[in-house]
Amino acid sequence: MHIDLSGKTALVTGSIAGIGFAIAKGLAASGAEVVLNGRAQDRVDAALIRLQQAVPAARLHGIAGDVAQIDGGNAVVRALPEVDILVNNAGIFEPKDFFEIGDEDWDRFFEINVMSGVRMSRAYLQGMLKRNWGRIIFISSESALNIPTEMIHYGMTKTAQLAISRGLAKLTRGTGVTVNAVLPGPTLSEGVETFVKDLARQNRQSEQEAASSFVKQHRPGSLLQRFAAVDEVANMVVYVASPQASATNGAALRVEGGIIDTIA
Incomplete structure (x- = not known):
């Protein structure tokens, strides 16, 4: 299978390191014009240099903006009004005893892990539907289904992403747009x-x-x-972003090494 994303523009939020950077690299290697995103301009610029070195022929851009904040998300959208592929990767995790998790922690995790993807999807999905092609991919986690007792607030946000991605997928009925979630395990x-x-x-x-x-x-x-290696997660995302994945929609796709003990 040869995946060719030439002519497509992809935005990967939270992509200056880790899984997000690996996803950006995979999309760039497949021909997409890739936009990196992070909160600080200097770190975005450094990531652009690393990615250009890894994929010399890549067409790359970088936009600094905190997508967990309304103003930051709006700034990203103003700089990039349309995308063909949106990867909602921005997120945080933190092991913490349930009885020590205050309301401010619950709010912070919800804003960063959930609302960032909601806002970005709200900004870009309508344009995808009008053009009759697009991909939205939420980077969830096996913790969405296997809630970790050491960070229940994190698991809650990852479950919420599954609900949102499935609901958004229903809005794409009969179109060339898909919305899916990818569930990495320990990476x-x-x-x-x-x-x-x-x-x-x-x-x-x-x-x-x-x-x-x-x-x-x-x-x-x-x-x-x-x-898992970050590239193993990125490989799934690149496939889901491709034209070859046109029949995969509303799915929760696992890259978690078989931790979840269920066949459904």
């Missing part, structure tokens, strides 16, 4: 790599041993038995 992004290095040092293990031990202990249901 070796930059932040997780630092965590694994610290764990390896503490336990006098290799990084590979530390990562494997962590997954076996904390995600024992994993069939993959390791962290």
Whole structure:
């Protein structure tokens, strides 16, 4: 299968590092004109340089703006009025005891993880419907279905993304637009790599041993038995963004290594 996204413009929110950056790289390598997004202009500029080095022929742009804030999201939309592919990737997580999670934490997680995608989708979906082609992809998590007791507020937001993506998909009935959610599991992004290095040092293990031990202990249901690579998640997103995925709509697509123990 050859995925060609030439002529398509893609916006990936929260894409200066981690899964978002890997998604941007995959879309750029497939020919899309890619717009990186982050909160700070200097970090966006640095990510653009790294991505241009990784995909020399890529057509790239960067827009600084905090999509978790109304003003920041509006600034992004003013700078980029139309997109063909929207990847709602911006998000945060934080392990925290339920009894220590205050109202301000619940509000913050909802604004960043849920409302950022709502606002961006509201801004771009109508244009996609008018042009009769478009892709909206929410980066959810296996935590949407397997709510982690150590960060219930995070799991709540990831479940909400599934509800929103499914509801939006129903608005695309009979068109060339699709809306889907992708559910990564434990993934070796930059932040997780630092965590694994610290764990390896503490336990006098290799990084590979530390990562494997962590997954076996904390995600024992994993069939993959390791962290996924960011590119493995990005590969699913690139496919869902492609014309070849035209019959995939309203779906929750797992890239979680088999942690969720269900066949449905």
